[in-house]
Amino acid sequence: xxxxxxxxxxxxxxxxxxxxxxxxxxxxxxxxxxxxxxxxxxxxxxxxxxxxxxxxxxxxxxxxxxxxxxxxxxxxxxxxxxxxxxxxxxxxxxxxxxxxxxxxxxxxxxxxxxxxxxxxxxxxxxxxxxxxxxxxxxxxxxxxxxxxxxxxxxxxxxxxxxxxxxxxxxxxxxxxxxxxxxxxxxxxxxxxxxxxxxxxxxxxxxxxxxxxxxxxxxxxxxxxxxxxxxxxxxxxxxxxxxxxxxxxxxxxxxxxxxxxxxxxxxxxxxxxxxxxxxxxxxxxxxxxxxxxxxxxxxxxxxxxxxxxxxxxxxxxxxxxxxxxxxxxxxxxxxxxxxxxxxxxxxxxxxxxxxxxxxxxxxxxxxxxxxxxxxxxxxxxxxxxxxxxxxxxxxxxxxxxxxxxxxxxxxxxxxxxxxxxxxxxxxxxxxxxxxxxxxxxxxxxxxxxxxxxxxxxxxxxxxxxxxxxxxxxxxxxxxxxxxxxxxxxxxxxxxxxxxxxx
Amino acid sequence: xxxxxxxxxxxxxxxxxxxxxxxxxxxxxxxxxxxxxxxxxxxxxxxxxxxxxxxxxxxxxxxxxxxxxxxxxxxxxxxxxxxxxxxxxxxxxxxxxxxxxxxxxxxxxxxxxxxxxxxxxxxxxxxxxxxxxxxxxxxxxxxxxxxxxxxxxxxxxxxx
Numbered sequence: 001x002x003x004x005x006x007x008x009x010x011x012x013x014x015x016x017x018x019x020x021x022x023x024x025x026x027x028x029x030x031x032x033x034x035x036x037x038x039x040x041x042x043x044x045x046x047x048x049x050x051x052x053x054x055x056x057x058x059x060x061x062x063x064x065x066x067x068x069x070x071x072x073x074x075x076x077x078x079x080x081x082x083x084x085x086x087x088x089x090x091x092x093x094x095x096x097x098x099x100x101x102x103x104x105x106x107x108x109x110x111x112x113x114x115x116x117x118x119x120x121x122x123x124x125x126x127x128x129x130x131x132x133x134x135x136x137x138x139x140x141x142x143x144x145x146x147x148x149x150x151x152x153x154x155x156x157x158x159x160x161x162x163x164x165x166x167x168x169x170x171x172x173x174x175x176x177x178x179x180x181x182x183x184x185x186x187x188x189x190x191x192x193x194x195x196x197x198x199x200x201x202x203x204x205x206x207x208x209x210x211x212x213x214x215x216x217x218x219x220x221x222x223x224x225x226x227x228x229x230x231x232x233x234x235x236x237x238x239x240x241x242x243x244x245x246x247x248x249x250x251x252x253x254x255x256x257x258x259x260x261x262x263x264x265x266x267x268x269x270x271x272x273x274x275x276x277x278x279x280x281x282x283x284x285x286x287x288x289x290x291x292x293x294x295x296x297x298x299x300x301x302x303x304x305x306x307x308x309x310x311x312x313x314x315x316x317x318x319x320x321x322x323x324x325x326x327x328x329x330x331x332x333x334x335x336x337x338x339x340x341x342x343x344x345x346x347x348x349x350x351x352x353x354x355x356x357x358x359x360x361x362x363x364x365x366x367x368x369x370x371x372x373x374x375x376x377x378x379x380x381x382x383x384x385x386x387x388x389x390x391x392x393x394x395x396x397x398x399x400x401x402x403x404x405x406x407x408x409x410x411x412x413x414x415x416x417x418x419x420x421x422x423x424x425x426x427x428x429x430x431x432x433x434x435x436x437x438x439x440x441x442x443x444x445x446x447x448x449x450x451x452x453x454x455x456x457x458x459x460x461x462x463x464x465x466x467x468x469x470x471x472x473x474x475x476x477x478x479x480x481x482x483x484x485x486x487x488x489x490x491x492x493x494x495x496x497x498x499x500x501x
Numbered sequence: 502x503x504x505x506x507x508x509x510x511x512x513x514x515x516x517x518x519x520x521x522x523x524x525x526x527x528x529x530x531x532x533x534x535x536x537x538x539x540x541x542x543x544x545x546x547x548x549x550x551x552x553x554x555x556x557x558x559x560x561x562x563x564x565x566x567x568x569x570x571x572x573x574x575x576x577x578x579x580x581x582x583x584x585x586x587x588x589x590x591x592x593x594x595x596x597x598x599x600x601x602x603x604x605x606x607x608x609x610x611x612x613x614x615x616x617x618x619x620x621x622x623x624x625x626x627x628x629x630x631x632x633x634x635x636x637x638x639x640x641x642x643x644x645x646x647x648x649x650x651x652x653x654x655x656x657x658x659x660x661x
Contacts, residue, residue, distance in 0.1 A: 357621060359595055359649070364544045364560035387596050387621045415568050420544075420560040427570050460569060462530045465508060468564050468571040469515060470536035471546050471557045472506065473525045478541060 006032040008324035013077040016088025018378030021048035027316040084108035093299040110323045112277045120296040133272045138292040140207035163209040166195035173198045212287030218266040225327040228270045230263040237443040247303035248342045252441035309341035309399040340406045343397040344429045351428035363421035372399040507574040588632040595649040597621030633659045
């Protein structure tokens with residue numbers, strides 16, 4: 001009989017916090033694995049500090065002394081008898097040095113090998129590797145030859161439109177989009193002048209300009225026995241400040257053939273580097289259906305739930321299984337996508353004020369009531385949101401038989417999960433989901449900027465204002481007089497000593 | 502009877518007609534409104550008006566009405582939104598740490614010039630001048646932790 005996961009890993013330590021710590025606890029409970037979590041002094045009231053079997057306080061101090069303190073975390077694992085460490089996402093999840101230390105300490109790291117992390121973690125080495133394997137990269141020229149004639153010829157080979165970028169550049173300076181061959185020399189001169197002025201360096205590179213960029217990523221999972229699987233794609237184009245806000249699967253921009261190609265390309269990648277564990281390969285998809293490798297994240301991602309909702313798989317369980325040196329007993333043909341899932345991320349911030357982060361105390365989180373809706377929240381009623389951690393409070397994920405159904409459920413659930421007490425992007429998320437561009441799946445990576453006007457807060461109607469006032473009056477009245485709601489006088493219920501005759 | 506409130510920071514006044522037995526009536530912006538309270542639990546109200554039923558989620562003076570966030574405060578609790586500083590005073594939007602101070606006392610700045618960069622919630626925020634003027638005092642130095650809503654830089658506004 002095959003060994004059970006919890007015989008190999010009876011106890012694991014979660015080197016993370018908030019909703020992802022709770023996510024891992026949930027799967028561990030289902031697998032019969034005991035959990036150890038960490039928390040800082042100010043997080044004592046947060047659920048990840050008490051939902052595990054054992055919890056160790058890391059005290060106070062900067063992240064380097066708490067969640068990023070590699071030696072301390074390994075020491076705690078050994079002290080508590082944890083056999084494995086799950087790094088979550090962010091923090092130490094893609095740190096090869098930490099992975100090596102964990103192995104040296106005789107513990108199991110739930111994730112890929114340090115070698116995989118090193119190759120794919122660097123933008124340059126990963127692209128070199130991808131070129132070797134024949135994976136498409138954004139066509140471009142990054143060389144030393146700066147002769148205008150040569151650059152013009154290169155641009156023509158790449159294919160218009162092209163983007164001329166100052167290599168020393170940043171902040172959009174020294175960048176020019178050139179749409180036709182006849183405009184190239186002028187664009188080049190202009191870009192070089194601007195770059196020389198801004199950075200004292202007018203070296204440029206040429207890249208194909210992606211006009212309708214979408215962010216498409218593929219979930220991959222590999223075990224140590226040569227099984228390299230994919231769990232289909234996710235579209236994550238709606239972002240602000242380079243952080244994702246809305247994610248969904250399947251992507252409306254992929255034809256069946258394109259989906260097959262992009263997923264098989266991803267498996268070719270994991271096979272070529274002998275990957276193990278969970279990972280995500282990210283691509284830029286252009287309007288004409290061409291896609292280019294961007295980077296690979298060698299960890300579990302925040303938006304993994306949408307994949308779980310459409311495939312019915314538990315990705316955390318598979319991660320732990322692989323780390324326990326067991327084979328994934330699933331064949332690629334058995335993994336199917338059913339229906340549509342949308343995830344929205346609730347951040348403590350004010351989208352109507354430049355997405356300025358907010359702090360405060362959460363008075364009421366709320367609950368979802370619809371079927372196939374999931375709330376992964378790192379906070380419960382009464383918790384304080386602090387400045388020391390990422391402003392993401394929770395993820396709300398809804399599954400429906402199609403995209404419209406999933407959208408309707410998400411909109412309804414966003415009203416049930418109010419997160420009252422601290423300013424959040426809850427209302428803004430609703431504005432995104434009811435917008436015409438979203439309904440038409442016109443979700444390009446500059447969605448938030450392009451539709452800024454459309455997504456602005458609208459003046460509240462007189463009727464809605466009146467309803468708010470009425471609600472306030474009812475709550476106030478109830479608080480002042482403590483009346484019973486069905487309208488009967490409370491004096492009757494205060495009487496005692498009457499016998500039924 | 503007139504009642505004043507701050508609704509999302511804006512002052513409004515209603516004419517209250519009736520408020521008892523789970524029924525309220527009032528006049529707002531020239532229209533009369535009537536609502537019945539059908540149900541109330543710890544964080545949810547069910548109201549009826551014109552045969553239409555509405556659910557409102559609430560906690561501590563904050564409400565979600567028709568999917569929209571509303572904060573209602575009574576007049577004595579109404580306060581200026583923290584975003585609007587008095588001219589000449591730049592305050593911290595939230596607690597954090599001072600990363601860079603770009604000006605010195607005596608510098609002349611124009612509205613929109615960057616004065617201080619602070620870090621809060623793993624992000625950098627640039628505090629800009631809200632008027633033309635001369636820097637009269639800088640209250641914190643690089644590396645210091647500050648509370649939210651404190652004066653960071655004072656400017657002596659230039660006479661127009």
